[in-house]
Amino acid sequence: MKFSYVVTIAMSTSVCVGGIAHSADPTADTITDAQKAAIQKTIQTCGVCHGVNGRSVAPTFPNLAAQQAPYIELQLKAFKDQSRADPDAQAYMWGMASQLSDANISALASYFAAQPAAPGRGGNSALIAQGKHLFEEGVPARQIPPCATCHGAHAAGLAVFPRLAGQHAPYLLKQLLVIQSVLRTAPVMHGVIKDLTKDQMQAVVAYLESI
């Protein structure tokens, strides 16, 4: 049982806080007090679901802590222009991202990327071991390459390839499913996971959640 992280709840203003600076640090001296406050409020709004520290409680919402900033930016822009259209994207993020300025997107991405990563959580050790093997070796017989090729040996991600380590397993599983069914567009991934079975998905996400 994982108890609630402190989740800040400041839906007291719009997420539309245009004009904020490209800064990860709301306390930086180069921005005005108003801009600091606007950034902080936007972070707090995101924090309602994702946690102000980027570590969410409910697995519907992904951890953002230590996520790759370019990946966060890419996704927020995809929500904003509605090119990412999986069910939860439509239900939650189309609205939330609709009024974000590019500067705001950059600031949010930098902020969450700078937060300490969520720790791994253990689970079924046999499943985790199977997932680790799949992550590191892929499934050569079915032309499924190792996930580590793009996501890194420790699943920390790189640029637009997202960090997967410590992510909620149910969230990752859902993403694999919606990418495989092309509800979520992810061109590279469509080819990589087209033959991945659900059992294999469950193994690899159990591993990723554990590290």
Added chain:
Amino acid sequence: MTRMRQIWSSTSLLQWLGFGLCVSVTTPGWAVPSFARQTGMACAACHTVFPELTPFGREFKLNGYVLDNIKQVTGIDTSAHQTLALNSVPPISLMAQISYTHTGAALPDSALNGALAKDGDLLFPQQVSFFYAGKIADGLGAFIQLTYDGVGDSFGFDNTDIRYAHHWSFGGSNDNSHTMIVGVTLNNNPTVQDVWNTTPAWGVPYSNSSVAPSAITSTKIDSGAGGFGQSVGGLGVYLWLDDHFYAEITDYTSAIRGGAHPLDSTQSNVVSGSAPYWRVAYEQRWERNSLSVGAFGLSANLHPGLQGAINTALAGVTDRFRDTAADVQYQFIGEDHLFTFLGTYISEHQTLNASVLDGFAANTDNNLKTLKLTGEYYYQRRIGGTIGYFSTTGGSDPLLYAPAPVTGSANSKPDINGYLLEVNYLPWLNTKLQAQYVGYQKFNGQSTNYDGSGRNASDNNTMYLLVWLNF
């Protein structure tokens, strides 16, 4: 039963006393697409299945209904302080309910002795409501409902909650940080401002028949429009700390619409001074689960005022109602499966000095105890159902609970208990098709011949079909 607008349908003294059984009109609503329009988020963000709130929905409400993701009309003064932040599109929506009610046995004709009313009643509509629900200014939001009532053929002010919320966070963004919301609510129905579905204004059943017989009495806080709902105004302050702890105190006084103003002896059940309402709750969230436990209560001194054809001055001794309640709510919100458990226990102690003096009640001290237990399940928010148990028990009082056809009590007791079964199908998130069955084991005191006119509790068993649209 909850949220019932009591409509006095008989001229018997008992019924005019305000304790008699009445035909009831529900005043649901509350899951309003104007919030979706304002936030750009689907209903599922804030509701498991409307009107039940998710943890995010609770946060949205506690923050003052102000989260917006649409273009704003803004203004600033020369000091760069914001003077206006208004949705460019007003958050307005409409709700329509069309229902059909069939009771176990037909009800007596309202004009002809010995005749029966039509067995089965279609209300087209049962209710239509207009809402302004959303942001007014930065931190300030409103939920305002105007309702056309198909039974009363009337249009009027309904549930309203206007609130201002301010958020603080302190301790940085690390694990030692804390958050706090302090809000002010101005509302017209005790518990309409609450964010859990265990309190009466938003409790189960979320909709029920407005023409089937309902209990001879209920606790003040659970009487909805038959009690304080839309007939009081209250100003309160609340605290929401670290997404866990909630505390609120709101003070109400009478704000009766229509009739004589300033209020006088021609009005009924007028609050003497003010009626404080209090609420505490603790919520824990983990993974896909949330569990809350809480308590709430209301204390009110009332002048009986007009009872039947008797006017009593709004002065002197009063009737005192002291309600104390405990509640628990559990939610599991999975990708496919959603479970909710709701439990509420209300104890009311009545000290009826005024009613005894005026001959409206026999006992000075009366009490009521209400228990409601509800389980809900939905599959993919599309199809699901509800199983519920409810009971109210209380002491006997031959004046408060006198015999009368359908509405009265032969043994002078208010006891009622029964069950609720419900199947709901939502082809879209904002559309609910409902089949509900309410069965009574005991009604107004007993199972058989409960009213002294030969009617049994099971004769009031009710099949209720509903089309509920929000758009």
